Amino acid sequence: MSKKADFVKFDKVDKSYDGKVLVVKDLNLDIEEGEFVTMLGPSGSGKTTCLMMLAGFETPTNGEIFLDNNPISNIPPHKRGIGMVFQNYALFPHMTVFENLAFPLKVRKMSQEDIEKKVDKALSMVSLGGFANRMPGQLSGGQQQRVAVARALVFDPAVVLMDEPLGALDKNLRESMQYEIKHIHESIGVTVVYVTHDQGEALTMSNRIAVFNDGKVQQLSSPDKLYEEPVNSFVAEFIGENNTFGGEVSEISNGTCKVKLEKGEIIANPISVKSVGEKTTVSIRPERALINPKDKMDNNQKGKIEEVIYHGDHTRVRLNLLGNSEFILKVPNSSQNLDIKLGNEINIGWNSHDARALDPK
Amino acid sequence: MSSETGKILTTDGIPLEESLKQAEKKNKIKAFLLVAPLLLFLIITYMIPIGDMFSRSIDDKMVTYMLPKTYKAMENWDGKELPSEEVFEAFYLDYKILVKNKTAGKLQTQLNYEKNGFKSVLKKLARKQKKFEEGNYKEQIMKVHKRWRNVEYWRAIKRRAPSYTYSKYLKGIDMYSNEDGKIVQVSEDRRIHRILWIRTVEVAFFVTLFCFLMAYPIAHLLATLPMKYSNLLMICVLLPFWTSLLVRTASWMILLQQQGIVNDFFVWTGLVADDNRPEMMYNKTGTYVAMTQILLPFMVLPLYSVMKTISPSLMRAGKSLGATPTVAFFKVYFPLTIPGIGAGCLLVFILAIGYYITPALVGGASGTLISNQIAYHMKSTLDWSFASAMGLMLLTGVLAIYWIYNKLVGVDNIKLG
Numbered sequence: 001m002s003k004k005a006d007f008v009k010f011d012k013v014d015k016s017y018d019g020k021v022l023v024v025k026d027l028n029l030d031i032e033e034g035e036f037v038t039m040l041g042p043s044g045s046g047k048t049t050c051l052m053m054l055a056g057f058e059t060p061t062n063g064e065i066f067l068d069n070n071p072i073s074n075i076p077p078h079k080r081g082i083g084m085v086f087q088n089y090a091l092f093p094h095m096t097v098f099e100n101l102a103f104p105l106k107v108r109k110m111s112q113e114d115i116e117k118k119v120d121k122a123l124s125m126v127s128l129g130g131f132a133n134r135m136p137g138q139l140s141g142g143q144q145q146r147v148a149v150a151r152a153l154v155f156d157p158a159v160v161l162m163d164e165p166l167g168a169l170d171k172n173l174r175e176s177m178q179y180e181i182k183h184i185h186e187s188i189g190v191t192v193v194y195v196t197h198d199q200g201e202a203l204t205m206s207n208r209i210a211v212f213n214d215g216k217v218q219q220l221s222s223p224d225k226l227y228e229e230p231v232n233s234f235v236a237e238f239i240g241e242n243n244t245f246g247g248e249v250s251e252i253s254n255g256t257c258k259v260k261l262e263k264g265e266i267i268a269n270p271i272s273v274k275s276v277g278e279k280t281t282v283s284i285r286p287e288r289a290l291i292n293p294k295d296k297m298d299n300n301q302k303g304k305i306e307e308v309i310y311h312g313d314h315t316r317v318r319l320n321l322l323g324n325s326e327f328i329l330k331v332p333n334s335s336q337n338l339d340i341k342l343g344n345e346i347n348i349g350w351n352s353h354d355a356r357a358l359d360p361k
Numbered sequence: 362m363s364s365e366t367g368k369i370l371t372t373d374g375i376p377l378e379e380s381l382k383q384a385e386k387k388n389k390i391k392a393f394l395l396v397a398p399l400l401l402f403l404i405i406t407y408m409i410p411i412g413d414m415f416s417r418s419i420d421d422k423m424v425t426y427m428l429p430k431t432y433k434a435m436e437n438w439d440g441k442e443l444p445s446e447e448v449f450e451a452f453y454l455d456y457k458i459l460v461k462n463k464t465a466g467k468l469q470t471q472l473n474y475e476k477n478g479f480k481s482v483l484k485k486l487a488r489k490q491k492k493f494e495e496g497n498y499k500e501q502i503m504k505v506h507k508r509w510r511n512v513e514y515w516r517a518i519k520r521r522a523p524s525y526t527y528s529k530y531l532k533g534i535d536m537y538s539n540e541d542g543k544i545v546q547v548s549e550d551r552r553i554h555r556i557l558w559i560r561t562v563e564v565a566f567f568v569t570l571f572c573f574l575m576a577y578p579i580a581h582l583l584a585t586l587p588m589k590y591s592n593l594l595m596i597c598v599l600l601p602f603w604t605s606l607l608v609r610t611a612s613w614m615i616l617l618q619q620q621g622i623v624n625d626f627f628v629w630t631g632l633v634a635d636d637n638r639p640e641m642m643y644n645k646t647g648t649y650v651a652m653t654q655i656l657l658p659f660m661v662l663p664l665y666s667v668m669k670t671i672s673p674s675l676m677r678a679g680k681s682l683g684a685t686p687t688v689a690f691f692k693v694y695f696p697l698t699i700p701g702i703g704a705g706c707l708l709v710f711i712l713a714i715g716y717y718i719t720p721a722l723v724g725g726a727s728g729t730l731i732s733n734q735i736a737y738h739m740k741s742t743l744d745w746s747f748a749s750a751m752g753l754m755l756l757t758g759v760l761a762i763y764w765i766y767n768k769l770v771g772v773d774n775i776k777l778g
Contacts, residue, residue: 057677077680078689090678094696103692104682155683 004068007033007191008054008159013063015049023049025215027063031193036185038194038202041212042238047195050212051161054193056080068158078107083152083160083190087167089144091136097123097147098132104155122154125184142173149181153190162194166201178204199239203227211235227285232272233358236283243289243327245282246360249273256298256352263323267298268355279360286328288354291340297349303327305344315340321348411756418750421526427468428455432522440519443512449499452518453490460487476517482506529750534558554734554751561730564648564720565713571653572660572709573702579657580664580701585673602658610722613651617642617723643725651719656712660705667701703770711759731755 008031015024024046031037039047052058054065056077064071072080083104092100101119110118123129126146136144145165152160162181166174182205185192196202202209203223211218211226211234219226219235230236233244245266251258257270259282268282290297303321314330317340321327329348331340339346369377425432430451438444459465465487473480482505489505503509520538531537531544535552538544546552579598583591601609616622624638633639641647671694679689717732724733731751738748 055677055681057680076686077677078683078685080681081683082681084678084681086674086678088672088674090672090674092675092678092693103679103684107682107684107688151682161681 003033005032006030006066007035007068008193009066009069010050010054011064011066013050013053013060013065015046015053015058016061022061023215024053024060027215027217029210029217029220031191032207034189034191036182036192036194036205036207038196038206038209039212040196040199040202040209040238043197045212046215047197047210047212048163051163051193051195054159055082055084055161081155081157083155083157085145085148085152085160085162085165087164089136089148089165091144091147091151093136096133096135097128097139100136100147101151101154104151108155118154122150125153125188126150126180141169142177145169145177146180149184153184153188157190159191159193162192164196165194166196166198174198174201175204181205203239211238213238229271230283230356230358233281233283233361236281236356236358237361241286241328241330243284243286243324244361245284245322245324247280247282249276249278249280249357252276257357259357261322264301266301266322266355267352268357269353271356272359273357280357281359281361282355282357284350284355286330289327289329289348289350291329291331292347293349298352299355300347300349302345303348305340305342305346308340308342319346319348411753414749415753417746418529418753419525419527420746421521421528422524424468424471424521425524427459427464428452428518431455431518435519435522438515438519440516441512443499443510444515446497446499448515449502453493453498453502456483456486457490460490471521472517475520476514478508479514479517482508482514529747530754532747533751533754554731557729557731557734560645561714561732564645564652564728564730565710565716567649568652568656568713569660569706569710571649572657573706575653576657576660576664576705577698577702580661580668583661583665584668584671598658598661601654606655606718609655610651610719613647613654613719614642614723617647617650642723643728645724645728647723647725648720648728648730651723652713652716655719656709659708659712663704663708664698664701667698667704671697699770703766707763707766710762714759714762715755 008029010027010029013024013027014022016022027046027050029037029050039050041047049058053060056072056075060073064073066072067080067082092103095103098119101122102115105115105118119132120129123132126149128143128146128150131139131143131147136147139147148165149162152162165181166177169177178201181192185205194202194205203226206223208220208222209226210220213234219231221229226235227240230239236242236244245259245261247259247261247266249257249270250260250265252270252273252275255269257268257273259266259268259280266282268280273280293300301321303319305317306320306325307316307318309316309318312333314332317329317331318325319327319329327348371377371380373380428451431448434448434451435444438448456465456468459468465483469480469483472483486502486505486509493501508514528537533554535547535555536544537547579594583594583598586594614621618624619638619640619642621642623641624633627633628635628638641650675693675697676686676689679693680686684692714730715732716730717736720728720730721733721736724730732755735748735751735755738744738751
C-alpha cells in the first residue's frame with residue numbers, strides 16, 4: 001500500500017474573518033499519509049486558523065481543502081472523522097476517563113464489548129491503565145493530556161489534529177510528552193497535524209515543519225533542513241539562534257558572494273540574492289563560527305569578548321565582531337578550553353557556505 | 362525530644378497545638394466581629410419575627426385569659442351533660458368583668474368562630490346579666506336563652522381552654538377538629554385554601570418551567586456572543602430588573618387588558634373577532650405572563666454565570682469526536698449547565714411560590730395565590746394568627762423543597778455566580 005503524498009491538501013486557501021484582513025493567504029500545503037507535520041509560527045500567524053479549517057470549525061473564504069482527494073469544506077465537523085486534541089484538553093468534566101474515551105465510540109453506535117476493548121487499548125497506549133474510573137478533575141495536567149490524546153485516537157481517525165496540546169505543561173513534562181506523542185505516532189502511523197509556537201517541540205517531533213508568518217507558509221521542510229538551510233531571514237530568526245549582518249552585495253560568482261558591511265566585508269552563500277547591489281541579511285548559526293579554527297576557513301575575523309555566560313554544557317560568548325556587538329558563540333565546555341576571558345581579542349572563522357545571504361530584514 | 366513527651370513543641374517549648382490556638386484566636390475573633398453585625402441583623406429582622414409568627418399562629422391565650430374562673434371550674438366537668446352550678450357561676454362572674462371592661466365583644470367573636478350563633482346569645486346575656494340576682498346562676502342564665510341549655514355551647518367554651526392550638530394550621534388545609542375532637546374536612550363549599558395551595562404550586566411550577574425555557578437560549582446567547590453584543594443583551598435582560606415591580610406589573614395590565622395592545626394586535630391580525638376578545642388578565646393567564654417576565658432575570662443570571670465557565674472547545678471536542686450538534690449539546694453542554702439550572706429553578710420557584718403583588722394586581726379571582734390570602738387575613742379580617750400559620754406553612758414548604766433539592770442535586774452544586 002503506497003502512501004498518498006497529498007492525503008491532506010490545502011489548495012489555494014484564503015481565510016478572512018472581517019473581509020478586510022487575510023489571516024491565511026494563498027495556502028498550498030500537501031501532507032502525506034502517516035506524516036507528522038507541524039505548523040509552527042508566532043501567535044497570530046494563521047496556524048491555528050488553518051487547523052480549525054481542517055477540523056471544520058472554520059470555513060475557508062476561498063479555496064478548498066481535500067482529505068483523501070475528497071473536498072471537505074461542506075462536510076460538518078462531526079462527519080469528517082478527524083480527531084482533535086485541544087489546547088486546554090477539552091475533556092468532558094462530568095464524565096469519567098472511560099466515558100470520555102467511550103464517547104466517540106458510543107456516538108458511532110459500537111457494541112459495549114468493542115467499546116471496552118478499544119478504550120482499554122487506548123488507555124494502555126498512553127499508560128493510564130488504572131485510571132478508567134477517575135474524573136478528569138482528579139488527574140494531573142500530564143495525565144489529562146494523555147487522556148485527551150487517547151480520546152482523539154480511540155476511534156481510529158485518519159488524521160489527528162493537535163492544537164498546542166503541551167502549552168499548559170511544565171518544561172520537563174512537556175519534553176517527556178513530546179517523546180511519548182512521537183512514539184505513539186510512530187507506532188500507529190496516523191497522520192498528525194500539530195500546531196505549536198514552540199520551535200523545540202516542532203524540531204523534536206515532526207517529519208516536516210511548516211513555518212507560518214503573516215498568514216503564509218514561509219518554509220516547509222524537514223527539521224534539519226529548516227535549521228541548517230533557512231530560506232529567508234524570518235525562518236532563520238525564528239528557528240534557533242542566529243547571528244546576522246546587514247549589508248549590500250558587492251560581488252557575486254560561483255555560488256559565493258561578497259557582502260559589504262558597514263565595517264569590513266564577508267564572504268557568504270547567496271540564497272536569495274541574485275545581483276550586485278542588492279541589500280541582504282547574512283545569517284550565521286552560532287555553532288558554525290569557531291574560535292581559532294584549525295582548518296582553513298574562508299572567513300576570518302577578529303572579535304572582542306564582551307560577555308561570557310556559563311551554561312553548564314556550553315558557554316555562551318558574546319563578541320563584538322565587525323560592528324555587531326550581539327555576535328553569539330556557543331563553545332562546548334571540554335577539557336581543552338580556550339582562552340575565553342572578558343576583553344580578550346580572539347580569532348573567529350567560518351565557512352562561506354554557512355553564512356547565508358538572505359532577504360534583508 | 363518531642364517524641365519523648367508525645368507532643369510536638371515549638372522552638373520556645375510551648376506545645377504546638379496551644380501555640381497554634383493562640384495564633385488563630387485573634388483571627389477567629391476578627392472573623393466573628395466581621396459577621397457580628399449581619400448576625401445581629403438576621404436575628405432581629407428574621408429569627409425574632411419568625412419566632413413571633415410561630416407563637417402567634419399557635420397562641421390561643423386570649424379566651425383562656427378572659428375566662429379564668431370558668432376554666433378553673435370546668436376542670437372537673439366531663440363535657441357529657443350540662444355543667445354544674447359552679448361553672449355557671451364562674452362564667453357569670455368572668456363575663457360580668459368583661460362586660461364592665463367593654464371587652465366582651467372579643468369573646469363574642471372568638472366563641473362565634475367556635476360555634477355559630479354564639480354571638481347573639483352572648484350579647485343577650487350581656488344585656489340581661491345586669492339584673493341577675495345572687496345565687497342559682499344556672500337557672501338565671503338558662504332563662505336568658507334556650508341555647509344555654511344546649512351542652513354544645515358549653516363544650517365550645519371548653520374547647521378554647523388550652524392556651525395553645527393547632528386549629529389555624531388545620532384551617533389552612535381546610536380541616537377542623539369537630540365537636541368530638543376529631544379532625545375532619547370542612548364542607549365542600551368552604552374548601553378554598555386547598556385550591557389556593559394547589560394553584561400556588563401549579564403557578565410556581567409553570568412559571569419556573571416557562572422561565573427556564575425562555576432563559577436557557579438567552580443565557581446561552583449571552584455567554585457565547587462577543588462582548589460588544591452580549592453587554593447590550595445583558596442590559597436588555599437587566600433593564601426590567603431595574604424598573605419598579607409595580608411599574609412592570611402595571612405595564613402588563615395595559616398590554617393584556619381586553620382593550621389592550623395585545624388584544625388589539627390579535628384583532629388586527631384577524632386571529633380573534635373584535636367582539637370576542639380573549640380575557641388575558643384577571644385570571645391565571647395574566648399571572649403566568651407577568652410573573653414569567655418579572656422572574657426571568659433570576660433564571661438568566663445563574664444560567665449565564667454557569668454557561669460562561671463552559672469552554673467552547675468542549676462542544677467542538679464533542680463534534681470532532683463524531684457527535685452531531687444535537688447529541689453534543691445533550692451529552693456535553695446540557696449536563697454541565699445543570700448546576701445553573703438547579704440554582705435558577707430553585708430561585709424562581711421559591712420566589713414564585715410566595716409572590717404577592719403581581720397576582721394581586723393581574724390575577725383576579727382565579728389567579729390569586731396563597732400569599733394574597735395571607736395578605737387578606739393580615740389586612741382585612743385581621744386574623745393575624747391564621748395569616749401567621751399560613752405563612753409558616755409556606756415557609757415549611759419552601760424549606761422542604763430546598764431539602765428535597767439538596768437530596769437530589771446537592772446544594773453544593775448550585776452556582777449562583
